[in-house]
Amino acid sequence: AQSVTQPDIHITVSEGASLELRCNYSYGATPYLFWYVQSPGQGLQLLLKYFSGDTLVQGIKGFEAEFKRSQSSFNLRKPSVHWSDAAEYFCALLEYGNKLVFGAGTILRVKS
């Protein structure tokens, strides 16, 4: 069955430091992958998506993600974190029938 694993429940990063959030997936074919962000009390906003082609994809708010087929990973990165990046981040996989399967989420805390 298709699945998405986000190994880190919480991550704390200092403002200005770099960030990497991990995502691993299980899927039989070429996956369509997404990263969403959820600020407290809000809905989800799409940061970026991967369908095919270049393995490094750029998103909004300075985020990027790298698709590595050999590692079944799609990790999210940002070179310099801002306090406003504190939120919960979800990795998701599009499965058959155009349904999204979400990971459990990673809560990012930013310390000043």
Next chain:
Amino acid sequence: NAGVTQTPKFQVLKTGQSMTLQCAQDMNHNSMYWYRQDPGMGLRLIYYSASEGTTDKGEVPNGYNVSRLNKREFSLRLESAAPSQTSVYFCAARQGGPKYEQYFGPGTRLTVT
């Protein structure tokens, strides 16, 4: 454009009560979805509607029913609420094929006592 709207924002029910969560989108999207979000579990799909007039079960459909009233509206009904249905509910809408993103509403926080 409001995008995806949900009502109510908050609701408290007693066990056994019924209610309907409303969702509407003004983007003319074909597909609509209902998810529930629980701590440590991400979002799980309850029901979805690929197009007007069709609905299908998702991962966790038990205890819920849906109605795709028209292209704009997709409602979720709890016939007899249970404490296990305490959650945050999100509606989403998406246009056409797999390369289009899902747009999410702001959510409904439901507590069942």
